[in-house]
Each structure stands twice: as structure tokens, then as C-alpha cells.
Amino acid sequence: MTSKEMTTMTLASGVAAGAATQAVAQTDSAAVDNAFNTLKTYDWGADRAALNPIDQAIIASHGDAVARKALEKRLVGALAGGLSRSAQDYVCRKLRVVGTAQSVETLAALLPAEQTSHIARYALQRIPDEKATEAMRNALPKVSSKLKPGIIGSLGVRRDNKSIEAIAQLLGDSDLQVAQAAAQALGLIGTPTAAKELSKFAKSVSANMKVPVADACLICAEQLLADGKKSEATALYGQLKGDDQPAHVKVAAMKGMLAAATKK
């Protein structure tokens, strides 16, 4: 590799040579180009090592916003250009680490398809940008029942307050896995609004939703307590100490009430 190649590090066409830092420049640009070419035909059974230069470029570009953005752009371009499932899998794993708002639109396009929904969330759930949350929130009403639990789960992990209404409507879904995911997500979101929805639903819960809803209420109450909302937490705990609950849930509720009563 020539010194000129070393310094240009053409992660993306149009990137100015001077933009790359020394660290990024040390990555072999020709090897990165080859890896991106390989990606176009990469499929199950191909040698994973052929993509290692991209892995190394990601490590080397840490702290170099320009180079990182160029690398992300190139990954997104590859994904949008049509890849095998294995190559899509690879790119989404990389975007989990380097993805930003500029990746969201392309990833969001993969959410409705059964083959790609999860791997798109694999990236989106971990991209710390509101646009990623928004994309999953918008996809929720459009995807099949099979995919809904995943998107609900991701919104729950991100504690998306704006999804509460939509998720709460799914508590009574005829698909038990959708309904259970909805309960769990509301528990994780853990706001007073989420608590109200859980509390309302818990009053007439069916037998097969009893355990998930009780669990969600306890998790929600713990979050409320951690956020200093003692009265809301106590109310939720109080709902779970009745004889209609199994012993371990009643004990959990009593412990929670005690914790709430003594919390300063």
C-alpha cells in the first residue's frame, strides 16, 4: 500500500483526504474496499474473515466523526443496495455499533419484513437517537402479530413514553405473545401513565395474563419508587397483595410496600 493510499482511506467516495485522522488512515483502504465488494456477494458459508477489514476500520475510526460517518454511509448504502440475508445480518450488526440517525430510514424499511425485522431492531434498539425510537413506534401498527412482540419489547427497553397508548391497546390482544410483550414493556417504561394502564388492565385480567401482568406491575412499581413516585408505587403494590395472587407475588408486593413506606 502506498503512503497516499494510507492517508486517503477512501471509506466513502467524496470524503476529503484530509478529513481522516491518522488512526483511520492506518487502516488499509484497499482491504476495506475489497471487503465492501465482498459484501455484495457474501452469503451463508462465505469466509467471515473477508469482512474483517471493515471491523478494523470501525475500531480505527473511533473518535473520528468524519471517518465514522463515511463508514456508516457506506454500510447503509450497501444495505439499501440489496444484500443476501447473511450480508444484511452483518451490516446491521455493524450499525448497532456505528449507526446514527442517518441509518434509521434504511433500517426502518426492514422492520415490516419477517426475515429482516429482528436484525433491523438489532441495530435500531441500540442506536441512541430519538429517530430510532420513532421508527419503531411508527412501525408498530403496521407489522404482523408475529413481529409485534419484538418491536414492543424494543420500545419497552427504550422506555418510550410516547408508545404507552399504542402498547396499552395491545394488552388485550388475542395473540398472547403480543399481550405479554405489551405488559412487560409497560412495566419497563415505568411511568405513572404506564402504571395506570397496567392497573386498569390488572383488574380484569385473564388467567393466562395473570403472571405477566403481575410481574409488569411489580417492575413498574420498582421504577416508580426509584423515580421518587412513592404514592403511585404503593398503589400498584397494593393491587397485588390480595388473595387472588400467588404467594410469591403477594410477598413481593408486601416487600415493595414496605420499601415504599420507609423510603425517604
Next chain:
Amino acid sequence: MANQKSKPAKDQGTSYSRRTFLQATAASVALPYLIPASAMGKDGNTAPSNRIVMAGIGLGNMGGGDLESFLGRGDVQYVAVCDVKRDVRDGRMNHVNEKYGNKDCKAYNDFREVLARGDIDAVHCATPDHWHALVVIEACRNGKDIFCQKPETRTLREGRLMINAARRYSRVVSGGSQRVLEDYRKTVDACWGGSKGIVKSINVNVGPLPTDCNKAGEPVPDGFDWDRWLGPAPWAPYHPHRCSGSYNIDGTSWRSFKDYSGGGLTDWGAHHFGGATFALDVRELEPEEVLFHNENGKKYATCRYPNGKLLHHNCPGRGNLDVEGTSEQGPSKPVPGYAGTGGIDGDFIDCVKTRNKPFRDIELAVHTATVCHLFLIAYELERSLKWDTVKQQFVNDDEANRLVDVARREPWVL
């Protein structure tokens, strides 16, 4: 068996926080609710109605060994087996039924059906690692105690979720490394006995790191629920090496691959780092920093604990479980050990009866797994990282924080 210096985990000199005290108080107030009826029997000729009613989930290599151990106990009644491979679950079911001379043991493909049974007190879990958190948490919320094989977690976030579930429902949750106490006993005794002086650091040599798996697909064997085996992991085509339960970590078993395991660093690391943190007496702590070193291409790393103690991984020039101490005689204190009889499995069963914390309580086990994951992330990013033990986040490093957890494949959520 624990030696004479051992004492049950319940007597360990833990400093209790106010929260822990309140939880303990509430738990003791509610004790009648917590002891399963079947846990009231005595050792020896325990009547069937007084035995701990157990089931096993994930019954391949390790699970088969665990099953034998629990099945051989007079105070356990084994009633259900669960595995995604039909031949495995049917074989285990027949074995259990032959042992008891009846047809009472049932076989399941879906672990949730096992955990929903009201007659089961406790379960053991030896699924691949990517299933552990889901199974343990589901067990806790169904009021079951659980013995979970190591390494207990696949991601950092899973650890805290598992601890919270165990504490929320006052469950006995034991991790699974018997080697922590049994293999490294001499080192632990030396460190806790003071002959190593003030222990400053320990090195662990273990590997390899996990890799991505891109193996081509093959036809799924008859009777194997491949989708259920993958579970929360990204979809991938079936290949025997992808899912083999072999103990080899050379690309021919699930232990080799990132989606299901942390490679040798977590698989054997759960043992070695468990022993090292025991010897170093930092089992109840998490590191606050992981330092990545690259000396002329030789990469290794070090975890630094809040009390200044160091846990090295693959430090050049140092052997496995190599202790660095001071020259003077150090302080001495008793070494904790198992309760009951029958090693780590017996410790778990004893704790199911007494409601004490097991030797390998989930919190201590998770701390070991956390060490492994901190090392993995430092190696993946090739840089040093600071870990906020309270927030369970890396400090000022959004990129590292993305690696704290993964999105799970639907319908599995945590």
C-alpha cells in the same frame, strides 16, 4: 465438600444496606409463604410428598449431568424434562421414569409450560447461554427456585435483570460453577489464610474469544425445533457446529459463537474468573474500570475494582491464577463453602429448604459473568472503559453502551 474452615454462605460477613435489610425483614415476616410444602422433609428417607419437586430445562451434555445429580438425591422428586431435541427429552424422560418405576415424568418442548406447573418447586437450567436469562426470569416470576449453569448471562444487562427477579420474588437462584470452590481451593485458602500477604492482583489465562458464525445451512434433523433452539438469537440456518453442545471451543460448538456464548472467555472464564474473584475476595463487587493493553501486538486487559485490586486477563509472563501479594503475613478469615451435602447441587437443594442464599448466589455468579463481558467489550472495541456499577453503564462511552445488551428476536423480550 467444604473443609472445616468453611461456613455456609448465609454467615458470610456481608455488610447489609438498608434496602437489603428491609428486603430481608419482609422476607422473614412472610416466611410461611416462601417455603414450598415439599421442602419440609428431612434428609434421608424423605417421603415422596415431602421431596423437592424438580424439572430440568436444557438436558444435553451439562443438563444430563445435572439431571443425574438431582435424580440421585433422595430428597428430590423429578417430574418433568424439557429440551428442544425430541430424542434428548424422550430419552431423559424414559430414564427418569425407569428410575422411579412409573410414568410420572413428562416431556416438554416449551420451557414455559414446565414453569407454569403449580406442582414444581425448583428447576435446573443447562440451555445454551443465550437462553439463560429468559429461563431464570420466567422461573422466578412463576415462583420457582432455579439452578442455572454457567456462564449465567449472555449480556451485561441480563445480569441485573436476573438478580432483580430473584430478589423481587425471594427465590433461591444459584449459578453453576462447581469449580469456583472445588478447583481453586488451594489458592483461595492461601489468599484468605494470609499466606499471600495483602493480595494485590490475580491473573487468569483463558480463551478464546467468541467469533461470528457464518456457516452454510443444512437440513434440520427430524425432531429438532430449530427455531426454538435459536430463540432470542438472530435467525441463522441450521448447521451442526452452530448448535453442538460439545465442550470444544474451536468453531465446532455453540460455545464458540457470539450469538450464543462469550467463547472460552465466558465458558471457562466463569470458572477461572469465579475462582480468581473468590481468591481476591471481590466476589461481591463489580470492577469500575477495564484497562485494555496492547504491547507490541500482545493484547491483554485488566479489571480494576473499587478497592484497588486488579484482575488481569492473559497478562504476559503470568500464569493462570497467579497471585501477586505482599511479603508479610496477611489477615486471615474463614472461607465460605457449600451448605448441605452433595457439592454445588446439594448446596442449592439445601438452600431451597432453608431459604438461605446458595454459595453461588446469582448475584455473585453475575459479578463473575460481568467481568467476562467487560473484558469481551474492551477487546471488541480495543480500548479501556470505565464501568458505572450503579447505573450499569459505561461512563461517557455511548458506543460501548450499545454493547451492554442486544435486541432479542421476537417473540422473546426482556
